[in-house]
Amino acid sequence: MNSKANPFLEKGIKKSRTLSGDRAMTAKGAYTKTFILLLLLTASFVFSFNRMDSISRTLGDGNTGFGTILVISLVGAFILSVVTSFVPKVSPITAPIYAITEGVLLGAISRFIEFSYKGIVLPAVLLTIAIAIAALLIYRTMGALSGRFVKGVLIATVGILIVNLFSFLSSLAFGIRIPLYEGGVIGIGFSLFVIVIAALNLMLDLDVINKLDYYGSPKYMEWYSAFGILVTLVWLYLEILRLIQKIKDN
Structure with a gap:
């Protein structure tokens, strides 16, 4: 089984080869868990987005309060994602908490961006939903994905991660901004x-779920698989948000 589509899923898949007495997972169960995580993320997102001003004032002045919320939610989401990735058995507990924490983080980021780009959040949310549905429909028509397709998407994903890391380090150390992250034709x-690669990763996540179902992975992998899909959807949303920013700047 080629499972290297999503690095958050890959860690746990390697540890789920045997059932060890657990009930086997099902694809339907994984999709149900995904729906639950999306509900939790949406609820915390809406709460954070709508209440960010009052929460920030409670924690301090505007900028200090917002920074506190951003740091706490960012660190919390990162720690939960790492723990879930390396210890998939705890995913029934950590995945829902991650969804709530990530929702707060996305709500804070979206509220901040909304101040400068009025009306940007709703189109980004709708586009994320539309692309996710399109990826699901395309995957259902394609069926199982070939190994060559999986490797191609993996290479592109790793390449993007390397470029992002290089851009961050060059900006931090030398103040150099790469044109890929600016407005204009190149940036857009x-x-x-x-966004296309993120959507393809979503298809790979769906393929992994079906393979885990086929190989009879442990029941907790339903939550773990749902967690992996949520990570991909968050990535997709943030990239769409960035794209709309670039278009508005242009």
Whole structure:
């Protein structure tokens, strides 16, 4: 089984070869868990987005309060994602908490961006939903994905991660801003490319779920698989948000 589509899923899949007495997972169960995580993320997102001003004032002045919320939610989401990735058995507990924490983080980021780009959040949410549905429909028509397809998407994904890391380090150390992250044709084209790769990763996640079902992975892998899909959807949303920013700047 080629399962290297999503690095968050890959860690746990290697540890789920045997049932060890657990009931086997099902694809239907994984989709149900995904729906639950999406509900939790949406609820915390809406709460954070609508209440960010009052929460920030409670924690301090505007900028200090917002920064506190951002740091706490960012660190919390990162720790939960790492723990879930390396210890998939705890995913029934950590995945829902991650969804809530990530919702707060996305709500805070979206509220901040909304101040400068009025009306940007709703189109980004709708586009994320539309692309996710399109990826699901395309995958259902394609069936199982070939190994060559999986490797191609994996290479592109790793390449994007390397470029992002290089851009961050160069900006931090030398103050150099790469054109890929600016407005203009190059920046918009790069964002479109990243969105396509994120959508393809979503298809790979769906393929992994079906393979886990086929191989009789442990029941807790339903939550773990749902967690992996949620990570991909968050990535997709943030990239769409960035694309709309670039278009508005342009």
